[in-house]
Each structure stands twice: as C-alpha cells, then as structure tokens.
Amino acid sequence: MSQSVDSAVSAVRPYIEQHRAAFLDDLAEWLRIPSVSAQPEHAADVRRSADWLAAKLRETGFPTVEVWRTPGAPAVFAEWPAADPGAPTVVVYGHHDVQPAAREDGWESDPFEPVVRGNRLYARGAADDKGQVFFHTLGVRAHLAATGRTAPAVHLKLLIEGEEESGSPHFRELVEQHAGRLAADAVIVSDTGMWSEDTPTVCTGMRGLAECEIRLHGPGQDIHSGSFGGAVPNPATAAARLVAALHDEHARVAVPGFYDGVAELTDRERELFAGLPFDEQRWLGTAKSRATHGEAGYSTLERVWARPTAEVNGIGGGYQGPGSKTIIPSSAMVKLSFRLVAGQDPGHIEKAVRAWAEEQVPAGTRCDITFGAATRPCLTPLDHPALQSLVRAMGRAFDQPVGHTREGGSGPAADLQEVLGAPVLFLGISVPSDGWHAPNEKVELDLLFKGVETSAYLWGDLAEHWRTEP
Amino acid sequence: MSQSVDSAVSAVRPYIEQHRAAFLDDLAEWLRIPSVSAQPEHAADVRRSADWLAAKLRETGFPTVEVWRTPGAPAVFAEWPAADPGAPTVVVYGHHDVQPAAREDGWESDPFEPVVRGNRLYARGAADDKGQVFFHTLGVRAHLAATGRTAPAVHLKLLIEGEEESGSPHFRELVEQHAGRLAADAVIVSDTGMWSEDTPTVCTGMRGLAECEIRLHGPGQDIHSGSFGGAVPNPATAAARLVAALHDEHARVAVPGFYDGVAELTDRERELFAGLPFDEQRWLGTAKSRATHGEAGYSTLERVWARPTAEVNGIGGGYQGPGSKTIIPSSAMVKLSFRLVAGQDPGHIEKAVRAWAEEQVPAGTRCDITFGAATRPCLTPLDHPALQSLVRAMGRAFDQPVGHTREGGSGPAADLQEVLGAPVLFLGISVPSDGWHAPNEKVELDLLFKGVETSAYLWGDLAEHWRTEP
Numbered sequence: 001m002s003q004s005v006d007s008a009v010s011a012v013r014p015y016i017e018q019h020r021a022a023f024l025d026d027l028a029e030w031l032r033i034p035s036v037s038a039q040p041e042h043a044a045d046v047r048r049s050a051d052w053l054a055a056k057l058r059e060t061g062f063p064t065v066e067v068w069r070t071p072g073a074p075a076v077f078a079e080w081p082a083a084d085p086g087a088p089t090v091v092v093y094g095h096h097d098v099q100p101a102a103r104e105d106g107w108e109s110d111p112f113e114p115v116v117r118g119n120r121l122y123a124r125g126a127a128d129d130k131g132q133v134f135f136h137t138l139g140v141r142a143h144l145a146a147t148g149r150t151a152p153a154v155h156l157k158l159l160i161e162g163e164e165e166s167g168s169p170h171f172r173e174l175v176e177q178h179a180g181r182l183a184a185d186a187v188i189v190s191d192t193g194m195w196s197e198d199t200p201t202v203c204t205g206m207r208g209l210a211e212c213e214i215r216l217h218g219p220g221q222d223i224h225s226g227s228f229g230g231a232v233p234n235p236a237t238a239a240a241r242l243v244a245a246l247h248d249e250h251a252r253v254a255v256p257g258f259y260d261g262v263a264e265l266t267d268r269e270r271e272l273f274a275g276l277p278f279d280e281q282r283w284l285g286t287a288k289s290r291a292t293h294g295e296a297g298y299s300t301l302e303r304v305w306a307r308p309t310a311e312v313n314g315i316g317g318g319y320q321g322p323g324s325k326t327i328i329p330s331s332a333m334v335k336l337s338f339r340l341v342a343g344q345d346p347g348h349i350e351k352a353v354r355a356w357a358e359e360q361v362p363a364g365t366r367c368d369i370t371f372g373a374a375t376r377p378c379l380t381p382l383d384h385p386a387l388q389s390l391v392r393a394m395g396r397a398f399d400q401p402v403g404h405t406r407e408g409g410s411g412p413a414a415d416l417q418e419v420l421g422a423p424v425l426f427l428g429i430s431v432p433s434d435g436w437h438a439p440n441e442k443v444e445l446d447l448l449f450k451g452v453e454t455s456a457y458l459w460g461d462l463a464e465h466w467r468t469e470p
Numbered sequence: 471m472s473q474s475v476d477s478a479v480s481a482v483r484p485y486i487e488q489h490r491a492a493f494l495d496d497l498a499e500w501l502r503i504p505s506v507s508a509q510p511e512h513a514a515d516v517r518r519s520a521d522w523l524a525a526k527l528r529e530t531g532f533p534t535v536e537v538w539r540t541p542g543a544p545a546v547f548a549e550w551p552a553a554d555p556g557a558p559t560v561v562v563y564g565h566h567d568v569q570p571a572a573r574e575d576g577w578e579s580d581p582f583e584p585v586v587r588g589n590r591l592y593a594r595g596a597a598d599d600k601g602q603v604f605f606h607t608l609g610v611r612a613h614l615a616a617t618g619r620t621a622p623a624v625h626l627k628l629l630i631e632g633e634e635e636s637g638s639p640h641f642r643e644l645v646e647q648h649a650g651r652l653a654a655d656a657v658i659v660s661d662t663g664m665w666s667e668d669t670p671t672v673c674t675g676m677r678g679l680a681e682c683e684i685r686l687h688g689p690g691q692d693i694h695s696g697s698f699g700g701a702v703p704n705p706a707t708a709a710a711r712l713v714a715a716l717h718d719e720h721a722r723v724a725v726p727g728f729y730d731g732v733a734e735l736t737d738r739e740r741e742l743f744a745g746l747p748f749d750e751q752r753w754l755g756t757a758k759s760r761a762t763h764g765e766a767g768y769s770t771l772e773r774v775w776a777r778p779t780a781e782v783n784g785i786g787g788g789y790q791g792p793g794s795k796t797i798i799p800s801s802a803m804v805k806l807s808f809r810l811v812a813g814q815d816p817g818h819i820e821k822a823v824r825a826w827a828e829e830q831v832p833a834g835t836r837c838d839i840t841f842g843a844a845t846r847p848c849l850t851p852l853d854h855p856a857l858q859s860l861v862r863a864m865g866r867a868f869d870q871p872v873g874h875t876r877e878g879g880s881g882p883a884a885d886l887q888e889v890l891g892a893p894v895l896f897l898g899i900s901v902p903s904d905g906w907h908a909p910n911e912k913v914e915l916d917l918l919f920k921g922v923e924t925s926a927y928l929w930g931d932l933a934e935h936w937r938t939e940p
Binding site for chain 1: 677679681683688689690691693694695696697698699700701702703704706707709710711712713714715716717754757758759760761762763764765770773774777778779781782783784785786787788789790793794795796797798799802803804805807809832833834835836842877878879880
C-alpha cells in the first residue's frame, strides 16, 4: 500500500475509535424504536424512527435533511454538497423500517432492547438495516476529520426509506417524484451483505424479477373422470405440461427469446466467483436441499447470481383434500417467477412468455395470463471506476483483498438505477449468520466499524479517481 | 320374430298392464322412505327401506328373504330357486339407498313425495335405483304368470345394498362373507342406463379404477426463490414434469407396462359403438368442454368406454393465494386416477406407476406414493350366451334392435364379478335425462315398464339358451 493509504488509515482509525462508544449509544437509541412497517400499530414508531434519523443526520452535519411523506411510511432524505461543484454525486440507499419481532419468537433478549453479547450487538434492525445505514454517519465524519474537509469530497445524498420490509409499495413513485433532487452519478446501496466474516466482498448486481400467474380453464365445472376421462382436455394436465415445457433437458429456460440480450458472465467474473471459498454441502444446508440442480454449464453461484431462471412458486388445481375425488378439474393455475439478469427486459420477457404459453395450451383449454409489476436487474461492470473505488475503500478497511459476489434476489435498488440512470454499487457488511428477518438478529461489531471505515475512505477515493460527465 | 316370442309377449304385456297401478302405488310407498345413506339422521330410514323391501319381496313370492346387517346400512338378500336344479343361477344387484335431496335444491315437488307429471314419475330414487330394483318384482311375477310356472326358470337371487350412494364401504366384505350364498353363474346389475329413450342398449362393461397420490419433497421448508432459484430442484416443477410425462404425444399413457394385457376392442364392438346415434357437439355440451382430446386412433366413445386412461384429479404445491410469493415450495403433490379396462390388473398398474414415478423424480427430490383401494374392470364378451339372452329379452320388450354400450365409470359390480367369478351383465332402463343425483330425478314410466317386461322375458330365455357348468 502507498504512503497515502497508510496515512488515511492512520487518520481514520483513531477517530472512529474515539467515537465508538457514542456511536453505539446512538445506534442503540434508534434500535429501541420498533419501526415495524408491516404492523399498523407501529405506524407512529416508523414516523418516530424517521424523525430520529433526520435529527441525527442534521447533527452529523448534513445541511439539508427532509422527511419525505408517502401514502405509507415516511422516508428520510439528506444532502451534503461537496465543495467542488465538479465532484461526482452519490446517493446512499437504505431503510429505517424493520421486520416484525417478538420475544416469544425465540429471542434471547428483547428485540427492541439492544444488548451487546460477546462482540455482537443484538437487536431487530441491527444488521437489516439500521446498523448499515448508521455507519455512514460516523463514516462521513471520519472522512472529514481525516482529510481536514468541512464538506465531503463528493456530493453526498442519502435516501432512507420506511417501507422496505413491506415491499416498498410507494418507493418507485417517491423516486420518480423526487428524481431531480435524487439525481446522482452512482447509487450506493447499504442493505446487503458480504460473503463471510473472513471474506469481505462487494456485490456487483442483483437479479430482476418478473412474475405471472397462468390460469388454465377446461370444463365449465369439475366433471366426472369416469364418464369423461380420456376424451376431453384436462386443465391440470395442461398446467403441468406448461410447467414441464419451461425448461429443456439442460435445465435452460425453453421460452423462445428468454435469453435475448442476456449479459453473459465474463471470464474475469467467473474467476472471481470461483475464487470464493464456496462449500457446496454447507450451501445445500442453508438451502435445506439435498442436491443442486440447474442450468448446465454453470456453477451453483453462477446459477443463483448471474443466470436468469424460471421457477414455479405455486401450482394448484382440482381436489387437494384428503382421499380422492374422481374429477377432471374445471381449472388449474401456476404462479411463475422469472429472475432476470442484466440485458433482459421485463417487457420483452412478458411478451415472450405470453406467446410461448398460448402456443403450449391444447385446443379446448383457455388460458389467462396475468403479469404483476416487474423489477429490473442491475449490474455494475467490474471496470466501473466507482466500483473500483469501493473495492479499494473496502480493502483498506479490511486490510485484505476484496472478493466479488452478486445477489440472486431482487430489490428496490433497481428502481433507483432505472429512474436515476445511475449504476448501483453495494456497500454492505452484514454476514449470512446475522439472522435477517429471524430471531436474535445481530451485527458483528468488528464488521460494523469496518463499514464505518469503508464509508470514511470511499468518498475521497471516488472524488480522486472518478471523472464523471458534467 | 318367432311364434313363441309373440306368444310370450302376448302373455306378459296384459299381465303387466293389469298390475301397473298396484306396482306404481307400491313403488311410491318405497320412494316415500328417505333412505339417504350419506346422512346419519336418515339411518333409521335406510333400515326401514330395507325392511320394506324385504316384506315386499316375500309378498312377491321369494321363499327366502333376509336383511343382512353390515357395520353401516343393511342390505337385502332374497333367493328363489328354480324347479330344475340344473338351471343357471343369477344374482341381481341394485341398491335401496338414495342420494340426499331437499326441496330447496331446485325440486319442483317434494323429493320424497312421488308424483306423476306427464309420463314421468318424479322422486329421489325413481331411477337411481329403487325404480330399477323394483321392476324385477313385477318382472318375475309376469314371468311366472306367462309361463304357468310356480318358480322362476333360473335360480334367482337378489342382493340390494344400502350403501351404494356412500361409496359401498362394506360391500366387498359383505360379498366375501356371503360368497357361498351369492354363488351365481351371472350377475345382473340394474343400476345403469341406456343410450336414450329411442335407443335401447345393453352395457357390456365398466372400467376399473386405481387411484394414487404422489407427494414430492424438495427443500426442508419453502425457500427464497431469489437466493436459491435456479440452483436446487423445485418439487412443483418435478410434480409438473411427472404429470407431463404421463402421456406421450399421441395422448397414450406413457407409463411402461400400462397397456400390458389390455383387451383390445374387437371390430364388432367398434362397429356397434359407431352405429350409435352419437352427436359429438351434444356430448361436449354434457362434458361442459370445448373440444375432445384423447388417445390417437380411437373415437370419443371408445376413449371413455373401452380405453384405459390416466387423469390428474388434483395438483397442488407452493403458494396458491392472491398475488405472489417468491418461494421454491417445500413440496408438491398430484392425485392421479387410472381407469382400467379388461385385462389390466390394478396390482400390476400400481407396480408400473411406482417404478415409472420413481424413475422420473430428479436427484434431490424425494417421492412418496400412496395407492388407495382399487376397483377391477369388468367386461362381458359379446358372444356370452347370457348377454345374448339379455339382448333378446330387451329387444322383445322394446320391439326394436338393442345397441351396445359400455360405462366409463367404475362400480361395485366389479367386486361381485371378482368374488363370485361370474360375468356381469347390465340391465338398466334409465336415460341420461333422468337426473341421477340431481334435483327433479325422474323415471320414464314407459321405460320402467319396459324394464319389467325385459325382466319377465329374461329368465326363461336364460334357462332355454344357456347351458352352465354344473
């Protein structure tokens, strides 16, 4: 490492150490607010959580802090312009609402009374997502202290929503409404995780999502399988054949046009994924599954992170009670979800699936297809300067090389990417054992402060290495 | 027609005409007893119905009449030996219990207060099955009167069960228990129908039935389709692929060994079926379906009457509620029923299906297969002398040629065939418009008396033309 790196580290770390106790006290105060967005009885707590965060951001130094109302729970917006008008602009995304939690779910201590046991802070929201939002407050102050600045090296914006745990029903609308205020050159999402305690990683993409329900209509009502069986189309058979036709013998999605435009993995990404200490048996344990199965030619990590998929989330038709009922059912339905990767367009997928499904359905069976709202995939190219800054900042904080992952799931980050036209980066320090949505959620304190430190290094590195368009 | 035929007709018809009013009064009395076996509150009525029938059979002249108790509702057994010890023995099967019925279901009159409107007798059980059981009482008396006998020309037995509308739960056991008393050269089932008012027919077979439930187990619990989708086997997909693999591209059942031993249709049977006035559009209306679909190379009637089938009666797995849920379901299930034809053995089918299903299931998916009780198929060869007697007797009663049908469904007749080792014939005069199990069930009075007449001719014809083994 260069001299400047060493000096940055030596300026940042003591500052963080010095403010460690106060930072944890503040975070604990926030964690005590049960901002459960899914439970109407906590609506006031979610509002209180927004107000608490807004006050704390003002205290941190953000000159502009606003609570943005929505038809649901409020979001918090904050802005701190750089001194240099030509500096890049970043918007940090996170959320201040949390999953429901009750002591009787199996918590060893009150989920809303934070407690440190060993080197871990236990509380609902410790990792998802209050801890990961909050590390930016000490991060930006450490950045200022270490560099002697009075404003961050980049134009810094924060958007911390209050409905993520309820499916972000108003998020897209909120972002569209405030697109001008939110304009940025990059989005930093702090609501994800790393590979493990020992293997810091950055995530470079999330899959998109398109969901549909296909309902197949046969006889006008359930009919007797003795009197009519074998001579009329059975919609449950048609539904099953549709699902069976979804994949070819290589477990590739067989819908014509499905792979159109798919951004293929580069050799470099495949190398990076392959370099992670992946234990397939352990992964299968997490998946509670007995075997892997997927698209031929790809590893398990490639399949869940970087390949588009089609999954049946539900199927139903006819008699499902105990015993038997000799009917040909009147209708059957399947719920399908398609995970999408960069280069795939949900609109194109919908068209392709509709054409394919209608083609499959046998004569005499009617087919209704309904698509829900879609989420676009996002992917940051490995050579993007902002991503390289993030990798450097994280490497400096962790004192070790930083690996690359992606996320198999889908999230509101895609809305930011799409509306703002900016790439999404993921700065998360949570680990799989943190217990998101589960009892005894915790955050590893060492990692939490590595998050602070990464935030402290990132803004300067971005300003130094990234020339954005004016 | 020969001289003897004419004289038989001229002796039988006046006798029936003379007793018509009393016969209808008696039948109405029986129909007033609401012998609904499915409803516990009618248990005493079902017993009363058995007692009523037993008394009436004694009055008819049967020297032996017994009410056979079962763990459920009682059956009635009656026996009237022929004078000639070498005469064939037949056992008539029917049932004295009825489907539930209530005025508010859409009945134009009280279902248990029989009424004649036009040339039809309306009441629950008029066609299914009291009317069709009862015509044998006047039938046997007309037979005696016309031939001057004091006992029927054949050894005549009746077995009228009380649980048919509840799935005959104790019937097999009853038949096995009394196999010696029931021993017969042929079984005459009077619980079916004819093609139509204008087209009298005999039914020559029923399909058998084997039912199973296949449950496929994937992940230990529902798992996130974003985190794991595309990389582990999905049991709903496996269930769908199993169902899709049930049939080949010719809609033939693709389970290896499924067609082993199948009695193929003869050219003569195909001709007879093809000779029926079948209107496919009208049949589709009854099936409430928009198109026919089935095994290549067979007509619709052949498909439902004479070909074995595999149908999905139910399929289910994962999320089936409103909206979407991005999971890979933990399990999925399918309920299948197989209709079997003569030559197929349910035990062999079970083995074949198990072997096939286990072969289909992908690695990492566990498969539980449960088979329920099976019903064997039954089929009477066209050249069987007893069937020829039945066709002659019916032709004489109807004054017109008699067509041939089969039944696509399955019934307790198969138990009699199997336990007694005797062929099953079907003497039914009900027509599709009679409304079995529906409101306003009725029997056509003209057809009811054609049933009486057929019964009157049948016993003499059987004794005359059928030489059974001693």
